[in-house]
Amino acid sequence: MTPLADGEPLVRWSWIGDHTDELTTLTLHHLKLALLPILFGLIIAIPLGIMCVRWRWLYPPTLGIANIFYGLPSLALFMLFIPYFGIGSGGQADFTIILPLTLFSLSVLVPNVVDGLRSVPDPVRQAATAMGFGTLRRLVQVELPIAVPVVIAGARVAAVASISLVSVGVLIGNGGLGQLFIDGYSRDFTTPIIVSCVLIVVLALVSDGVLVTAQRLLTPWARTRRSNG
Amino acid sequence: MIKFDGVTKRYPDGTVAVDDLNLEIPSGQITVLVGPSGCGKTTSLRMINRMIDPTSGVITIDDEDIRKKDPADLRRGIGYVIQHAGLFPHRTIIDNIATVPYLLGWDKKKARATAMELMERVGLDLKMAKRYPFQLSGGQQQRVGVARALAADPPVMLMDEPFSAVDPIVRKSLQEEFLRLQSEMRKTIAFVTHDIDEAVKLGHRIAVFQVGGVLAQHATPDELLANPAEGFVREFLGGEKGLRRLRFNRELESMPDEDATGEVEAAER
Amino acid sequence: MNLVDQINQAWNWLTTSAHWSGADGIPHRLLEHLGYSVLALAIAALIALPLGALIGHTGRGGFVVVSFANLARAVPTLGLLLLVVTITSIGLTPVIIPLIALAMPPILVNTFEGIRGVDADIKDAAKGMGMRGPGVLMKAEIPIAMPLILLGLRTAAIQVVATATIAAYAGIGGLGRYIVDGLSRKDYPSVVGGSVLVVLLAVAVQLLFIGIRRTFVSQGLRGSSRTS
Numbered sequence: 001m002t003p004l005a006d007g008e009p010l011v012r013w014s015w016i017g018d019h020t021d022e023l024t025t026l027t028l029h030h031l032k033l034a035l036l037p038i039l040f041g042l043i044i045a046i047p048l049g050i051m052c053v054r055w056r057w058l059y060p061p062t063l064g065i066a067n068i069f070y071g072l073p074s075l076a077l078f079m080l081f082i083p084y085f086g087i088g089s090g091g092q093a094d095f096t097i098i099l100p101l102t103l104f105s106l107s108v109l110v111p112n113v114v115d116g117l118r119s120v121p122d123p124v125r126q127a128a129t130a131m132g133f134g135t136l137r138r139l140v141q142v143e144l145p146i147a148v149p150v151v152i153a154g155a156r157v158a159a160v161a162s163i164s165l166v167s168v169g170v171l172i173g174n175g176g177l178g179q180l181f182i183d184g185y186s187r188d189f190t191t192p193i194i195v196s197c198v199l200i201v202v203l204a205l206v207s208d209g210v211l212v213t214a215q216r217l218l219t220p221w222a223r224t225r226r227s228n229g
Numbered sequence: 230m231i232k233f234d235g236v237t238k239r240y241p242d243g244t245v246a247v248d249d250l251n252l253e254i255p256s257g258q259i260t261v262l263v264g265p266s267g268c269g270k271t272t273s274l275r276m277i278n279r280m281i282d283p284t285s286g287v288i289t290i291d292d293e294d295i296r297k298k299d300p301a302d303l304r305r306g307i308g309y310v311i312q313h314a315g316l317f318p319h320r321t322i323i324d325n326i327a328t329v330p331y332l333l334g335w336d337k338k339k340a341r342a343t344a345m346e347l348m349e350r351v352g353l354d355l356k357m358a359k360r361y362p363f364q365l366s367g368g369q370q371q372r373v374g375v376a377r378a379l380a381a382d383p384p385v386m387l388m389d390e391p392f393s394a395v396d397p398i399v400r401k402s403l404q405e406e407f408l409r410l411q412s413e414m415r416k417t418i419a420f421v422t423h424d425i426d427e428a429v430k431l432g433h434r435i436a437v438f439q440v441g442g443v444l445a446q447h448a449t450p451d452e453l454l455a456n457p458a459e460g461f462v463r464e465f466l467g468g469e470k471g472l473r474r475l476r477f478n479r480e481l482e483s484m485p486d487e488d489a490t491g492e493v494e495a496a497e498r
Numbered sequence: 499m500n501l502v503d504q505i506n507q508a509w510n511w512l513t514t515s516a517h518w519s520g521a522d523g524i525p526h527r528l529l530e531h532l533g534y535s536v537l538a539l540a541i542a543a544l545i546a547l548p549l550g551a552l553i554g555h556t557g558r559g560g561f562v563v564v565s566f567a568n569l570a571r572a573v574p575t576l577g578l579l580l581l582v583v584t585i586t587s588i589g590l591t592p593v594i595i596p597l598i599a600l601a602m603p604p605i606l607v608n609t610f611e612g613i614r615g616v617d618a619d620i621k622d623a624a625k626g627m628g629m630r631g632p633g634v635l636m637k638a639e640i641p642i643a644m645p646l647i648l649l650g651l652r653t654a655a656i657q658v659v660a661t662a663t664i665a666a667y668a669g670i671g672g673l674g675r676y677i678v679d680g681l682s683r684k685d686y687p688s689v690v691g692g693s694v695l696v697v698l699l700a701v702a703v704q705l706l707f708i709g710i711r712r713t714f715v716s717q718g719l720r721g722s723s724r725t726s
Contacts, residue, residue, distance in 0.1 A: 070656075071704045073656075073659060073660035073696050075664050075677060076692075076694075076700075079693040080693050083503075083504050083686070124315045127317075129304070130280060130307075130387075131305065133301070145319045160568075164573065167577060168574075168664060171667060171677075171681060181576055181580045190584055196577060197574055197581065200573075201572045208572075221362075222363075
């Protein structure tokens with residue numbers, strides 16, 4: 001069972017050259033499955049977070065639910081959505097992956113939106129009200145912009161996790177680059193597995209980098225503190 | 230002129246922050262509200278721009294009940310300076326100063342031009358216009374806070390311990406420049422502080438509050454130092470020793486000085 | 499199929515007595531799953547806790563640790579598992595090793611951050627009172643870093659339970675078997691039932707850690723922030 005013993009190298013480089021088309025398709029599909037949840041998550045988390053700050057009693061139960069979802073194994077979540085959206089790749093079946101991952105990204109983003117809004121220093125909020133900012137204007141022009149770094153920090157965590165988790169979908173035929181895991185495993189062939197793992201890590205690092213850059217561009221006013229995630 | 234008429238602020242748990250306050254803050258002058266923690270001076274100040282609403286009583290500005298206006302509209306016509314400036318960290322200095330003009334819909338160019346003028350008046354280097362608050366020192370941030378409050382040229386200014394968070398040397402120069410500004414602008418100013426020295430130095434009139442929200446004495450600095458009310462006020466001023474020190478400092482301040490600032494100060498008194 | 503049907507299906511599957519006995523019965527699979535998880539977590543903690551504490555205490559190598567942990571978060575767990583199994587062989591050891599490896603980064607990073615994050619003033623005071631290095635570590639830094647250390651253990655536990663589920667694909671036992679076998683047999687009640695069990699286990703683990711935190715973290719330290 002050990003391919004290495006047969007003289008097979010860990011990575012057969014020619015394989016990559018032969019399969020660039022497949023790799024490209026899979027990569028694009030992988031990104032779609034991984035990044036749409038983050039987008040949907042942001043769209044839902046921002047209003048939800050605003051509500052939790054406005055109505056304080058909403059937050060403890062919301063946080064509790066968020067924490068529970070954060071800890072749920074993604075495979076189990078995917079399985080629970082199968083009856084509604086089906087198995088396999090493309091079309092409606094993609095939602096079997098996208099929806100659970102959206103719930104997961106919400107579990108990261110909602111607390112971050114709340115923390116970000118709460119990070120607005122009190123003197124700033126008071127000054128804005130005292131200068132005559134209405135509640136909505138204050139939210140949009142003062143509080144949300146200041147909350148951006150914290151929200152993006154959450155988006156980074158969610159994006160990296162999401163890109164990694166999509167590959168689990170291979171067990172229901174929709175794992176993006178994860179397809180290559182099974183491909184390699186079933187043929188005792190390490191190359192596809194290694195290539196797809198590396199690609200997934202690269203995708204995660206690139207997404208992280210893009211988000212960090214976005215944050216730097218959006219918030220020229222923030223001092224960079226520690227440079228880690 | 231700002232007038233408090235029988236104003237009381239009582240909280241649901243029973244605490245009385247301001248107790249039946251009757252006070253007139255004359256136009257064009259600085260009235261200092263001074264007292265220890267819990268005396269209601271800040272609460273009273275924040276009732277003027279309706280950040281807090283009284284439980285009973287009426288507050289009028291130039292004989293108009295402040296409740297008649299929409300709170301946001303009211304506030305756009307009142308300058309507000311607080312202890313830690315509360316500058317918007319995500320806006321440049323010049324945009325911070327121009328905040329209220331932008332809110333009022335001024336032309337952007339005009340707003341920025343006004344902001345630049347104000348930077349000069351409060352003693353800020355124009356090079357800082359495009360910088361962000363985190364790049365400025367505490368004293369510089371406070372100057373920006375004052376400029377911001379002045380931007381739309383409001384007739385009334387509320388100041389809540391604006392110079393307390395900086396070191397004594399910076400505080401002294403801020404106080405002196407503030408007096409110079411006021412001599413030019415003649416705004417109606419309500420100024421809160423816990424520091425009696427600052428009160429005597431800056432106030433045309435001083436309102437001494439005691440714990441429980443009670444106005445203990447309201448007088449000019451000279452009257453206050455000559456005839457402090459018995460009990461709390463005398464103690465707050467530091468007793469016999471404190472009074473002597475305050476009177477001595479006051480004489481020192483009003484002595485003719487070589488530079489222009491000193492002369493203006495002497496004329497003020 | 500709608501939600502009610504799905505719940506019915508899961509309920510029926512869970513309450514079938516045949517599913518509660520034998521090698522493929524729920525108790526057995528649950529025990530297997532717990533066994534792998536506890537073993538992997540324990541070994542990971544044994545390595546990562548002292549290492550994280552040391553790095554946090556001396557402050558050296560911090561950047562490496564954090565960068566490494568960030569990188570580790572991006573590695574797909576199933577891929578790593580299948581790679582190791584392909585290179586070596588099917589069996590328990592090839593699966594447990596990746597499980598341990600994947601559990602270490604959260605423990606390492608959170609322990610490191612927790613200990614390094616202890617206020618410099620507190621460490622100063624401790625030294626000033628005459629405590630030596632190890633004493634400062636044991637008496638001041640670790641107790642104060644407890645919330646973050648526990649958070650790291652909790653994150654690792656969740657990670658291990660989830661990966662052990664997926665690892666069924668590589669041939670081991672545990673609750674994941676219901677899902678993987680069910681998928682290949684097209685036995686969806688088994689898939690759903692297994693998923694429900696996994697979810698319940700994950701929730702139980704979280705509750706366990708909340709309980710541990712209540713017991714072992716001093717009242718004065720409540721209200722710490724979330725880290726990765």
